[in-house]
Amino acid sequence: MIETDSEKSNFILAIINKDLADGLNDGHVHTRFPPEPNGYLHIGHAKAILLNYSIARDYKGKFNLRFDDTNPIKEEQEFVDSILEDIKWLGADWQDRLYFTSDYFEIKYEFARRLIKAGRAYVCDLSPEEIRDYRGTLTEPGKDSPYRNRAVEENLALFERMKNGEFPDGSRVLRAKIDMASGNLNMRDPVIYRILHASHHRTGDKWCIYPMYDFDHPFSDAHEGITHSLCSIEYSDHRPLYDWIVDNALELIPEAINCRSRQYEFARLNLTYTVMSKRKLRRLVEEGYVQGWDDPRMPTIAALRRRGVTPEAVADFCDRIGVARSDSTVDLALLEHCIREDLNAKAHRFMGVLEPLKVIITNWPEDKVEWVELENMPGDEKAGSHKAPFAREIYIEREDFMEEPPKKFHRLSPGSEVRLKGAYIIKCEEVVKDSTGKVIELRCSYDPETKSGEDSSGKKVRGVIHWVSVRHGLPATVRLYENLFLNENPDDDLDEGQDFTDNINPDSLAVLENCVLEPALAECHRESRFQFMRKGYFFQDPKDSSKEHLVFNRIVGLRDSWAKKNK
C-alpha cells in the first residue's frame, strides 16, 4: 500500500490498494489513456488523463498513451497531433510508451482466428438491419443467427476472404458466440470485426477489416499489461464482454498477453455553463458560434491553453473534483477558483486601463514625468519591482468615477479624493462633458504631500485605483470572456424546436479596443500571465498578439465583492 496523499481517497485508489495488498500483478500498476483520434480533447478528458497519469506516478507504475484507432472512417492524423500536444501540455508523460491500437492489428487477427477455431466466433452474413432485428429488445431476448453454427473451417475461410477484400462493406461480420438471450445486449453475439474498405491514417490500405472497440480494447489493454483500465460509466455494461475477451485471450493466445486487465468505471466530468459532448462542441465550431476549437470560450484543452489557464490549475481542479461513480456537474466557479489561486501566486501585477477616462492633474507641471515604483508582487520583495511613469495626463478606469456615487463608493466622484496606486492622492475638481452629457474628462488636483510610501499628509482615503500615463501608455486590445451559455445546463429552459444553441450567451465575448497598459508591459514575456490590478488575470493571445498590436485575453476576473454587492 502506498500512501499518496492522505487527503485523497476514492474508490479507485481503494481498489488499487487492495490489489496491491493481495499481491496482484506482481505489485505493478499500469494505466493508460486511450483516445480515439477523431476530435479535440476537452477538460473532461483532462480529468481522465490526469487520473490515469497520477495513479501511475504515485504508485511508481507506468502510464501509456494509446490511440484507439480502429475506425478509419472517423480518424485523422490532425487529431493525433492535437491530442499529443494537449497531453504534453497537461504534463502527463507517457515516456516512450506511445502506442496505436492499429499496431496490433496483426496479432488481433490471429486472436480472432483462434476464437473461431475454438468455436467461439463465427462469420455472420446477416445484414445490419437483420442483425438489429435478431438482437431483440431491452425486454425481449434475441434469437440466434442462422449462421451461428457454421463449421469452423468455413468460418476460417470466410474470415480470411473478408480480410482479403473479397466482400463488400456491410456484407459480413465476425461475431463472438456468447448468448443471444442475455439481459445485457452487449453479450448478444457482439460484432467483433467488420468490413471497411477505407484507408487508415496509419496502416493505409493494408486492412479492409477492422476490429470493433469491444474486441480491440480489452485485448490491447491485456497485451500492453494494463492492470487497471479506467473508463467512464457508460462502459459498465461492457465489462462482462471486456472480461470475456480478456479471459479468452488468456486462454487462447497467452503468448500475446501480459496481464489480466480489469476495467473500472468512473463518472465523466460535466461542468456548468458549458457543453462537453463532441457532437455539441463540433456544432459550436462548425456553425460559427465560436471561432474555432481553441476559442477561449470553449472547454477544450486547446482553448484553456490559449486563454492562458495553466496546466497546474487544471491539474488542481481535476484533483479537487474527486473521482466517483455518481453523475455530477461541477460548478464552473471551482475551476475559476483553481485558476485564481494558481495565478495569484504567479502573476506579476501591472496596471492596465480597460475603458479609459482621461484625467488632467491641473497642478502637475506640463512636462514633468515621475517614475514611481510598483512591486511586482505586493508583499513579496523577492519578486522585484518595476517603474511606471506618472504625468499630468493619465487615464483611469471609467467605472472608477461616478458623478452620483452610491453609498460606500470609495472611488472618484466630484469633490472626492482617491489614491492613484503607487503615486499620489488626487481630488476631483471638475467634470468635463461633451454635448451629449457624457463625461469625457476629469480635472483633478494632486496633493504633493501624499507620495506613495512617503505620505506625510496624514490623509486616509479608502479608495485606491489604477491608472496609466496617457503619453506613455501602450495601446492594446483586451478580450473579456463570459460563460458561453446563459444556463447552468445549456439544455434547460428550451421551448419547442429550440436546442442548446438557443441558450448561448450573446455577451460571451467582449472586445475592448481602446485599452492602455503601463509601458513596462512592452518587455514582457509572451508566455507570462499577468494580473492587471483590480481587473483580473491576463495572457497575450498566442495567435493574434504581436509587438505592434498587443492582444490580451482575460483568463479570469478577480473576485469582486463590490460588484457582487451592487448587483
Next chain:
RNA sequence: UGGGGCGUAGCCAAGCGGUAAGGCACGGGACUUUGACUCCCGCAUCGUAGGUUCGACCCCUGCCGCCCCAGCCA
C-alpha cells in the same frame, strides 16, 4: 415491464457498524496603497419507510427518484 448503475449541504466529495472530513459557493467579521490576497466565524444527521443491532450514512427489505444500454461508433 430486461440488464447495469447512482442517490451524503446550492455544487463536488470523504465515510466501509461507534455516533457526519475537506473543497467550492454562500453569509458575517478582521486586515488591506488591488473593494484582490490573507485570516477568523457560520453553514447537513446522510432519497424514503421499515427491520437487524447496545449503537447504522454504513447491514437487510420494500418504496421513490435519476442516469446508461437495442452502432457493422468509441
